[in-house]
Amino acid sequence: MAWWNHWTSFAKRLVHVIAKPVKRDRGRGGMVVHPYRGYGSHEDVFVMGRVFRQAALGRAIPRRGMLRDTADVARRIFRRGLADAKVEIRLGDNQLCIKTDRDGYFDAHLPITTSLPIDVSWHRADIHVEAQGQQSVRTDVEVYIPPPETDLVIISDIDDTVMFTGVAEKLKMLYRLFVKKPHRRTAFPGVAALYQALHRGETNKAERPILYVSRGPWAIYEMLEAFFQLNRIPVGPILFLREWGISLRHPWPRRAEAHKRDLIDRMLALFEDMPCILIGDSGQHDPEVYTEIVKAYPGRIKAIYIRRVDSDPKREKGIERLRNELADTNCELVLAADSVLMAEHAHANGDISARGLDAVRRDVEEHRREEAQENASL
Template sequence: MNLPTPRKLYRGLRKMLRFLARPARRGGRRGGRVIQTYRGYGSRRSVFLIGRVFRQPGIGLNLKEGPLDDIVNIVRRTVRWGVRDARLTVTVGAASVDVITDRDGYFHVTLDVDEDWPDQAFWQQARLRLHPGRREGEREPVEASADLYIPPRDLDHAVISDIDDTVIYTGVASKLTMMYQLFVLKARHRTAFPGVSAFYRALFHGDTGERRRPMLYVSRGPWSIYDVLEEFFHLNRIPHGPILFLREWGVTLQRPLPIRAKDHKAMLIRRMLALYDGLPFILIGDSGQRDPEVYAELVEQYPGRVRAIYIRHVHRGSDRDQSIQALAERVAAQGCDMILAKDSLEMAQHAFQHGYIARDGLEEVRADCSRRS
């Protein structure tokens, strides 16, 4: 691996500093409560959104924009903490609902809507209003907005994908490693699997090239890497829908031990199946964890709802091959194909043969895999 020159290293580190400082800077220089929202999704009947309320310290210094200001904001971001029992009003169109944050400051919103959005209005906004707290000086509400992806009415499929060892190598699924690769080395080809960007674009556009299917992503990682993955998806031109994590973990003052994430992936997928009721799904995962088992159970619980399952081969040993083959035979009885694929091209070939993607999409995946081989 070629190491960056001192000049490139400096520029890359400056980009990292600005990137890390961005969330604290968005909240303003004054201390107090801040609403952080994550991209949501929905249909023309209901929407879903996740966010968190933080309290962060202010800046008592009049610093100009630069490395020192970035470092101060990074410190502010690091020491901020979630606010429990905060009350927010979330409004989408004419519908609104009040929610209360949990003990770590998170809130989850499911809101029924009745909006006559135009067919091409794929992104809508939710407005959030944080009501004044009990602390002295908190007399003014805090406001924020969040993006919601609303797919077109004429949909044929939705796509749910795991992230770890499915889109990216788990070895780079840490914040600092990914940021070093993205901003300093620009080694995006060493973080994403070959062909994955082209394959996900092909799935997004579908067999007609104009489908704009919902692309929903789940991960075992913590919310703290959300912004890094969002940047990663953007740089790799992967269709960026909502990114739904399973837990918040890491050594913090509020939560010194990880929260168990058992069954959370299945719970999130069930929520998406309910939201897009009647719409068939394509599921993508890897063989390293329990994705095949979780997906097979969902196929049996929701007959006819899952048309294809693509499992990236990342394991070692023939025993795992045999167990996945047994699962494939089980789901076949429900009309679902489970494909254990060695690479993105093998997934794309099956998707093209079954009319899930267009020929142009298949050839783009083939070309990308060829360049990366």
């Protein structure tokens, strides 16, 4: 019966995480605001989020437990975005008012006209939302602004770059997250140490921004936050590529590579002349998109790290052609089977410390030992 207890525990914890976003209303229903972690510079800040209308809980539903979580999951499934809600955002003495779109989203670009403290990186933005027929809601969200001395920004894909994709791999990941103790192998070996090293830089004291993009929908935001925290991967604004809502006007989500390019253009414009490292995988269009970006922004991209996720000779030849296209630039495209090769290149370029490189090597070696022990026990 041990397996039954494990899977029961898995189901309960997973349902609780899925239900979490609707619990802010304490069962009362009505308007709920879900902001996503923001990012910016000392000139401009971006804050995104969504405003929902959701049903109230019945009086017969208990405050806690599996029945409450199941009811909240149902409320999450049937809640709808609230259009034309008035969203007021304040960051220090800076203020902006916008309205939500027809799906309830807001995407605020707030110019910073009154200076913010430069001795902290995480700032709090206050949000006040009003809508006709709804009780107003106040909340807040964290906004990351790198310090003025920041020398590098990292932009990383998530799927098949940080974490495994595929139904079978995601089930394993979820099982390890919610049943076993936090386990680094829910992410690729060495990823946590590599991203920590890139965040801290050669001095081990930097606070470089790491911005993440994904092909997934906003609906899995909370699950990815749990994944990042449990795997000790530096947190940052998690920017998803597409809203997956289907409508007659938009029967399919926008192509992931097109939206990814737009987001990266936006980030490079935000951080002006700051150098950048791009990280992706060989399974999708990351090498092609990143090569186009190097050509569009001469001198801005220091390196492209591509995780090899298959052994297709044709794909490797295609990536080799892209590497040759960049031969006359100051950017090298590195196709790597694991995080160690990326870390070695970053260290050679002066982008991470020797301590950071050693941490990546230890992490990968520890994974190999554990994998060998698991295989020997089968």
